[in-house]
Amino acid sequence: MRLLPALVLTGLVGLVSAPGTLAADDPLMGKVIALDPGHQLGNSNPRFAAEMSQKKFNGTILKGCNTTGTATNSGFPEATFTWRVARELTSLLEERGATVVLTRDSNSREAWGPCVWDRARIGTEAGADAMISIHADGAPARARGFFVIAPTFIPGWTDDVVREDRRLAADMVSGMTQAGAPPANYVRDQLMIRSDQSTLNFSDVPTVIVELGNMRNARDARRMSTNSGQRQYAEWLMAIIEQCFQQ
Numbered sequence: 001m002r003l004l005p006a007l008v009l010t011g012l013v014g015l016v017s018a019p020g021t022l023a024a025d026d027p028l029m030g031k032v033i034a035l036d037p038g039h040q041l042g043n044s045n046p047r048f049a050a051e052m053s054q055k056k057f058n059g060t061i062l063k064g065c066n067t068t069g070t071a072t073n074s075g076f077p078e079a080t081f082t083w084r085v086a087r088e089l090t091s092l093l094e095e096r097g098a099t100v101v102l103t104r105d106s107n108s109r110e111a112w113g114p115c116v117w118d119r120a121r122i123g124t125e126a127g128a129d130a131m132i133s134i135h136a137d138g139a140p141a142r143a144r145g146f147f148v149i150a151p152t153f154i155p156g157w158t159d160d161v162v163r164e165d166r167r168l169a170a171d172m173v174s175g176m177t178q179a180g181a182p183p184a185n186y187v188r189d190q191l192m193i194r195s196d197q198s199t200l201n202f203s204d205v206p207t208v209i210v211e212l213g214n215m216r217n218a219r220d221a222r223r224m225s226t227n228s229g230q231r232q233y234a235e236w237l238m239a240i241i242e243q244c245f246q247q
């Protein structure tokens with residue numbers, strides 16, 4: 001009988017050192033990953049109209065604080081989708097010893113933002129090794145699949161980080177495709193280079209925006225709306241983060 005606790009303990013030790021759990025030589029150990037779950041439920045709350053109307057020059061254009069985001073045809077909001085994927089991904093990353101910095105700490109009708117420039121600042125101030133801004137698209141119904149957005153070269157803005165942004169974006173496209181994520185059928189090479197994205201332009205650490213799927217497409221929407229689907233998106237993102245930090 002007395003042996004039982006020791007046996008249980010041995011079992012636990014076995015679990016702790018199993019592949020995929022905390023290990024000192026894990027390439028993700030000690031890495032700082034900033035996750036930016038796009039939008040916030042309260043962005044559409046009229047109470048926050050003044051906050052939401054703030055604008056800032058982002059290197060190319062004057063852009064607003066944040067937007068409400070899109071939704072599936074049945075009303076499942078992008079803000080909730082990005083929040084849930086970010087939470088799932090946080091668990092996966094923390095299991096591997098990474099430090100995760102989130103750009104918002106709630107998903108609530110009673111909260112707004114933060115503004116995109118503050119989201120970029122959070123990743124930058126954390127000294128993130130990579131920042132992933134998680135979104136979903138609201139494109140015509142036949143469009144489906146994921147694509148990635150990286151910035152153009154903007155002197156004084158993205159010039160310090162654009163090469164790393166582009167490398168991260170290219171790795172994400174190949175890594176997520178290899179992991180099995182459906183590639184966008186409406187964006188060439190699943191890569192969009194844009195000059196007007198504040199999250200990218202304000203960030204001084206390697207950052208990409210990923211549009212995980214099209215909320216207006218029935219197949220993508222089905223996956224996005226379920227717990228198992230949200231978990232699947234997180235696993236696809238995890239696969240690419242792992243690949244990026246492989247030694």
Ligand SMILES: [Zn+2]
Pocket residue numbers: 038039069070078135136
């Ligand atoms: Zn979005």
